[in-house]
Amino acid sequence: MTTANSTGHTTVRELIRQHYQALTQSERKFANALLENYPAAGLASITIVADNAGVSTPTVARMVQKLGFKGYPPFHKALLHELEAKGSGPTQRRANWAPEAPDTHLLNRFAQAVTHNVGQTFANIETATFDQAVNQLAEVDQRLYIIGGRITHALADYAFTHLQAVRPAVTHMTVSSGTWPHYVLDMQPGETLLIFDIRRYETNLQRLAELVAERGVRIVLITDQWTSPVAAVADFTFNCWVEIPSGWDSNLSTMMLLEAMIAAVQEQRWPETRERYEQLDELFDMTRLFRKFV
Known part of the structure; x- marks a missing residue:
């Protein structure tokens, strides 16, 4: 047991x-x-x-x-x-791993850790909750806002890049908290905020979540296994296991969950999304952004 x-x-x-x-x-x-x-x-x-x-x-x-x-x-x-x-920082996290590190290559320890993380993450996701959150992310009649923190802004950027191609009305909020009141000003009840927050949790993200919750915005939170304080006002909370033998946490399980969400939103909106993809490719051809081999 x-x-x-x-x-x-x-x-x-x-x-x-x-x-x-x-x-x-x-x-x-x-x-x-x-x-x-x-x-x-x-x-x-x-x-x-x-x-x-x-x-x-x-x-x-x-x-x-x-x-x-x-x-x-x-x-x-x-x-x-x-x-x-x-509340542990990189030095403390490294100290937690070093004394108990097995006598094997670091690559093997990483493989074991991330495999465990992915398994734990997906084992603790209820399919009904996942489907409800995807329905919220796919609701095109309401705007979708996306925000991340000091580290997780990369996840937010990845989410925006894909979801703005999948559906219309997606806004990537800047990392500067000084600009956030301008976004909140235009938020309407029923709209959605996708927020990423892992330890050490950021107080500005918590305050942002509290503000948008007061305005009736639905919050989808992706966090770690210890759970961000944002969960207190979130409509949907997804815990991702992140510990690895390093001073840093891993975003691998978080990324896999995010990609599963993106794929689910895409499938739910197909064939509307297919039409957006085709139009986007036409625009890429016009701008000659990508090299064509045929």
């Missing part, structure tokens, strides 16, 4: 999802309270977290054991470890 005690890759959030069906009604009440304010709701003593969730102390103890922990202290320790991981 895989638990947060036996692997640094399994979060308490993931364990709750895995065991949710086996929980009693009162245990689910505590689980839901924890997920609503994660991981802060589980960082106090067992008595306090039980009182805050409106359940008994034995209920918390039973749920913790069902998740695979021997007791509340290791459960509490696991949450503290996740909280520390959320």
Whole structure:
């Protein structure tokens, strides 16, 4: 049985999802309270977290054991470890990997890590949620906005390059937060914001999400396994596993999820998208942007 005690890759959030069906009604009440304010709701003593969730102390103890922990202290320790991981920088991340690095080539360790990340990412995506988010991204009657952060702006740029060819009315917001109020000013209820935010989470992205949520904009968040604070106001949240033996996180699983979304939006809008592709190719021919071999 895989638990947060036996692997640094399994979060308490993931364990709750895995065991949710086996929980009693009162245990689910505590689980839901924890997920609503994660991981802060589980960082106090067992008595306090039980009182805050409106359940008994034995209920918390039973749920913790069902998740695979021997007791509340290791459960509490696991949450503290996740909280520390959320704010870790490149030096701390490298230190976490170096002592436990297996005696194999770095390429092999990378292959193992990214394979694990991709598997965990896709295993924790509900198809219904994925389909609903794709429907929102494909809604051409409403504008789609795309934004990323210091690192994830590259993902946002990739998403824009493809989605603006797939559908009309796509806006790539600049990375300069000083310009964001101009975009927010024109946002209408029902429009969509696709936002990328991985650790260390950016406060300006969180504030942007809060502002657009107040205006009735639907938010699709792509984040890491620890979950950006933007999730508190997001309509759809997708967690991507990102840890690798490096001082940096990997965007491979994030990119694979993004490409799956792009492909799904394209298929949903076909043949309208095919017509856009054909018109785009005609424009490329007129500008002679690409070299033709025939």
